[in-house]
Amino acid sequence: MTKKPLILVTNDDGINAPGIRTLIAVMKTIGDVVVVAPDSPQSGMGHAITLDSTLYVEQVNYKHGALKEYSCSGTPADCVKLAIRELLDRKPDLCVSGINHGSNSSINVIYSGTMSAALEAGIEGIPAIGFSLLNYKWQANFEACESFVKTITENVLKQGLPNGIVLNVNIPDIPKKEIKGIKVCRQAKANWVEEFDKRVNPQGKDYYWLSGKFVNLDGGKDTDEWALENGYVSLVPVQFDLTAHGVIKELKNWDL
C-alpha cells in the first residue's frame, strides 16, 4: 500500500470561502488534507507577514471538511509558516492555495496573497500550486475548476517541481465544456491603471478608494492573458529568485 500524500491547503479569501471548500474536496480524493487558512479575507495582502502583532490559531470543524482544519488570524504567508513549524506532524508533500475568487494572472501575481502562500511553501522546499478562478464573486461557480485542479495536482505529485519553482494556475470563468485545455505560459506584461475615487467622510475629511482598470500591454500568444482570453487554463511556472541574471553583466560596467 502506498502512503497517501500529506497536502496542506490554504488561501487568502479565508477559511469559509467557497473556493477553498472546492479545493479541499478535490484534494481529499488525492491525499490526507490539513487546512491552515486565514480567519478572514486577506486579498491584496501580497507576501505580508505578521511581525509586530500576535497570531491566534483555532482548530475548527467543517462538514465534509479536511482531517484537521485551523483558522488563523494572520496572513496567507503566516498560515504556511505556522503550518510547517507548529501545526503539522511532518513536512507536507504538497501545498495548494486557493481556489482564489478572482484572477492572479500576469502582474496580479505580485499582489496575490494566494500566490504568496504558495511561494512561502516553495521557499521551504515544498511543491506548491496557487489556483485562481477568474470570478471574484463569493457565489462563483467552481465546478469547472475541479478536473483541471485534479489533473495539475496529480502531475505535480508524480513529476515533482524543479527546485525554486511554484505554479500559478488561472482558470477562465466559462462552462467546463468550453475550456480547451491547459496551456503552459509566461506571465503577460500588464499593469493596473488606478483610479482613485476621492470622497469626503462625514467628519469632512478627504479619503480615497483604490480602484482601477487592468491593462494588458502584451501582444504575445504565449502569455497567460492570451491563454485565458482564448479559453485555456493558464499555468505559469513562477520563481522566487527575483534576480534579473541577464542584467548583472551590464551593471558591472557602471561607474560604482
Place this chain on the structure above:
Amino acid sequence: MTKKPLILVTNDDGINAPGIRTLIAVMKTIGDVVVVAPDSPQSGMGHAITLDSTLYVEQVNYKHGALKEYSCSGTPADCVKLAIRELLDRKPDLCVSGINHGSNSSINVIYSGTMSAALEAGIEGIPAIGFSLLNYKWQANFEACESFVKTITENVLKQGLPNGIVLNVNIPDIPKKEIKGIKVCRQAKANWVEEFDKRVNPQGKDYYWLSGKFVNLDGGKDTDEWALENGYVSLVPVQFDLTAHGVIKELKNWDL
C-alpha cells in the same frame, strides 16, 4: 540649464523614520524631491495593497524636508500608486525607497515593503531603487550610507535601468572607511527558520509571536549575502516578471 529630476521618495518604516530622512537629504542634493510615505511602520507588508479599506492622505511639513511631503494611511505600494495617479504633477524621473531599518537582502526581498514600493514604481516604468541598512534599530547610524546612495542614484539617472528591472541595494552596518565598495550580485538562496513563541494571554487563550533565524544556504561568492558579510554594499537587479522561463519547455512535456 538642465531641468532637475523629479524624485519620489517613499519607505515602509513610516514618514518619521530616520532612514527616510537621510534618504530625503541625499536626494535633495540631486533633484526636486516629493515624499509620499506611510504614516506608520509597515515592515513585512510585502506587496500588500489596500482594497477593502479607505486611504487617508495628509500633506505634512518637516524641517529640512522635501518640496512636498504626504503622509498616507496605506501600504508602501499604495503610497506609490497614490503619488503617481493623484499627488504628483508629472511622472517622476526616479523613485527611491528606504533607507530601510534592516536588511532586505536575499529572500527578504519577498517580504519587503521597501522593495514592493520600488517594484510598484518599476511596474509603472519609473526607474526605482530600494535602499536598506543592515541595522533594524530606530537609532541606526545612516551616515555611512550617504555616499553610496548618492553614487548609485546618480548612475541610475545617468544610465537608466533596463525595462522591468529595479535595484535592491543593501548596505552593511560598519563604519564607512571599512566598506570596500559596491558589488553587483545575485540574490542568495536563503530562508528563515521560524520559531513560533507560544504564549497564553490574560484571558487564557493561546497566541503566537513569529520570530526566527535567518539561514544562508548559498555558498556562492557572487551573492548579496557574501558581499555584505565581506564588507561590500550589495546591488541586485530585481525583476517583477516572475516567470521561470527556463522551466516552460519541461512543463510542456507534462500530461496535461
